[in-house]
Amino acid sequence: MNTQWPDIPFEPWRDTCSALHLYAQLIGKYRLARTPWVNYSWHATFYVSARGLTTSLVPDGSGGVEISFDLLEHLVTGASADGRSAQFSLKPMSVATFHARFVELLQSLGATPEDFGQPNEVPHPIRFTEDHVERPYDAAAVTRYFQALVAVDRVFKRFRTSFLGKVSPVHLFWGSFDLAVTRFSGRTAPLHPGGVPALPDSVTREAYSHEVSSAGFWPGGNGVDSAAFYSYAYPKPDGFETARPSPSAAYFDEKLGEFLLPYEAVRRSSDPEATLMEFLESTYRIAADLGNWDRAVLECSVGVPRQPRRVGIRQG
The missing domain is CATH 3.30.1460 (Yope Regulator; Chain: A,)
Structure with a gap:
């Protein structure tokens, strides 16, 4: 069996996956808010990187801002074109807590926090700032x-x-x-x-x-x-x-x-x-x-x- 294709049974990490999905929506909405529209919503997506997922460079702040999920060290990282950087840990927390930490990260980079609203394409969406349910994180x-x-x-x-x-x-x-x-x-x-x-x-x-x-x-x-x-x-x-x-x-x-x-x-x-x-x-x-x-x-x-x-x- 090819070990480069890991076993990823969904049920054991279903709740963690749901949390990661919501966190990705929040960061994705940041890119969406700052990037000119490209056909078929291609301007809003993430890309697989050497350590996780990245927005690529978002036109914001002093030249641009990149936000990434480091899924090896389990961090959200941010870097701006003027040399600033910031990060916070991915661990058990609520979506509201993740939102607050992400806003702080954006502010430290000289970026523009938005009203990110609520998730899309999920049943019974709750505004990010009002979702206080504690979410697990299975690293x-x-x-x-x-x-x-x-x-x-x-x-x-x-x-x-x-x-x-x-x-x-x-x-x-x-x-x-x-x-x-x-x-x-x-x-x-x-x-x-x-x-x-x-x-x-x-x-x-x-x-x-x-x-x-x-x-x-x-x-x-x-x-x-x-x-x-x-x-x-x-x-x-x-x-x-x-x-x-x-x-x-x-x-x-x-x-x-x-x-x-x-x-x-x-x-x-x-x-x-x-x-x-x-x-x-x-x-x-x-x-x-x-x-x-x-x-x-x-x-x-x-x-x-x-x-x-x-x-x-x-x-x-």
Whole structure:
């Protein structure tokens, strides 16, 4: 078994994961408030780093501010372009306490604290400043989750290289707490009906303004009780739900309207990277073929380090 793909059973760290999700929402809202809007909300996401998750540089303060989750030393760290830095520990606390410490960190960096309001895309949201329930923090489980993110991020980035059309960065959306990568057909999509809990319809409709095939990774939650990979298409083409994805452990979830592949099926396979890539490629092909995407134009071979693509030659 590949030890780079750690065991991350969801139930033992469910409450810690919920807390980390809310903390990520709070910091994500800081980036959202200070960064000009980019298509599909790409300006608001996190990225996997060598130690956890980072906002990258946010345009605030004296030149810029970066906020990171250090999921090895279990810290929230902040750095400003003028040389200032600050941090506080991730440990058991309430969301309100985390909010207060984050505001203090921003102030020490010369950054701009906002009214961060309340979470999005969660049931029964409570304003951050009013959520005084004590939350646990299982540091070992958080580190295993980070190690899984690193492994998944590597495969998603490799998958991203075999597409010449518009494709998103590999990034973590703090609203639904999923690491995702999205391919675009190049065509506009029908108006999305909206209705995502605690998310303005205008945001959802802008995010799905164009046809997509999107894949991602959840640690658990969002309608699944264990870590899983997903893949969906918008708009969903006819026959999507009856198509047969690969590998054999993948299936279509009627409730979610998406293909799912359990993380455990990947982790326990003889070649986890190849197994995950098989799922990503298989479900993308289903979406692209049923949706009549121009695959001959949009696709290419998987990228190789230090090897430029040969232009004018079909490589896929």
